[in-house]
Amino acid sequence: MKNKKIAIVYGGPSSEAEVSKRTSFAVFNALKGLGYQVEEIEFSRDIPFQLRQKNIDIVYNAMHGRYGEDGSLQGVLEVLDISYTHSGVLASAVAMNKVLTKELVQRHGVNLASGRIYTREDLLPENIQLPVVVKPVSQGSSVGVVILKTRDDFKNLQLTDQNEFLVEEYIEGRELSVAVLDNEGLGVIEIRPKTGVYDYESKYTKGASEYICPAPVPEKIYNIAIDYAVTAHTMLGCKGVTRSDIIYSEKREKLYFLEINTHPGMTESSLVPKIAAYRGIDFKELVEKILFTANVGV
Ligand SMILES: Nc1ncnc2c1ncn2[C@@H]1O[C@H](COP(=O)(O)OP(=O)(O)O)[C@@H](O)[C@H]1O
Ligand SMILES: [Mg+2]
Structure with missing residues (x-):
């Protein structure tokens, strides 16, 4: 090559x-x-x-x-x-749409936070039981994800230019992310934001979060997290590397699948390279493995 x-x-x-x-x-x-x-x-x-x-x-x-x-x-x-x-036309398009993705994975036994779509006009305090998370149906990197805990939070609600929003039950829990490479679960990482909220700021500001890999959760939970991510990856027909975001509620002893990212960040401090490192795959090797998943004769 x-x-x-x-x-x-x-x-x-x-x-x-x-x-x-x-x-x-x-x-x-x-x-x-x-x-x-x-x-x-x-x-x-x-x-x-x-x-x-x-x-x-x-x-x-x-x-x-x-x-x-x-x-x-x-x-x-x-x-x-x-x-x-990375993924092809269809898998990429479906994964970008959080609602379609959720409908698809739910059919394969993946647990989700309950939620439904609201139009911009319907997104009013009297229509919603708090706390909830409001997200644009398609977007990434937490730009546009808003957590509403009190009625007062509605005042600060600045919506993106999209018209439809997914409103989900707010799940109190720990933040996990699972890397899948070539249809196999690579590992689960836990992200502990120092602010308590995993937003754009704590995702991309150095030192704003702590990362623990492998995630220190019960083995059964670890395996279900891998299973959810592999199910999402394979059922959508993804290729190469993906990363699925999942919340773990200790109280309910349950996992809640949030989304699959077909283009997870690949800076040296990103999550997928951290998970790969735990598996003994260094950054260069990881990049090369991803390169090899492009359909070409070597
Ligand atoms: N239903 C939910 N309950 C609690 N927190 C949530 C929920 N949905 C999203 N979040 C928080 O918001 C972050 C971003 O949500 P996510 O669905 O992964 O969208 P994106 O990463 O595309 O912005 C999550 O990592 C999580 O911290
Ligand atoms: Mg996410």
Whole structure:
């Protein structure tokens, strides 16, 4: 594969472009260090032409959010007949939609927080039993996720430009995340935000959270967490690496699946590299394993 031309595609219009840039940089260094012919290309509408012009054989998709994670870029790459990492068109599109994802995994025995869709107009204190979590149906990186505990919190509710919101029962519990690589559960990590809330701030600010891997939960719970993540990964038809977010309620002795991320962050301090490290896979090796899941002859 070292004779192939690899492009890491990053950026895009999503609120997560900055995270994507960091992922791209880390992946670039890893692949370069392993001796691959690799370059970074920032996403733009010219992307098909750029990829063609540069005779790219494989795309390492380092984008997050719109276009890169939702199946759009994947569709372009299918048309151009260029191999790419991570999930394909359909799995990417479904995973971006939290409601569709939940409906699908629920059929396979995965436990969920109860919830339903509200339109912007219906999202009123008198219609909702608190506490709840309000999320845009499709978005990532906790931009737009709001926890409402009291009626007063409604005053601070700043909704994104979407029209429909998923309103879920607020589950008090511990935050777990599970990495799946090549259809196999890699491990479960626990995230302990120092503020108590796992928001954008504590996700991307250095030192704002503590990470414990393997998650110190009962073995039975650990195994169910792996099972939920593998079920979501395989039932959606995901490829390469994914990361599923799950809440563990000790009080109810239950897990609640939240979402599957088809493009988990891949900076050296991201969750998936931490889980891989616990399994003895270093960052470079992990990036290479993901590269190998692109459909190309070696
Ligand atoms: N039903 C819920 N109960 C309690 N906390 C939740 C719930 N849903 C989401 N959260 C919190 O919000 C965070 C972000 O939610 P998530 O569904 O993973 O969306 P995203 O990561 O795409 O923003 C979670 O990691 C969790 O800390
Ligand atoms: Mg999440």
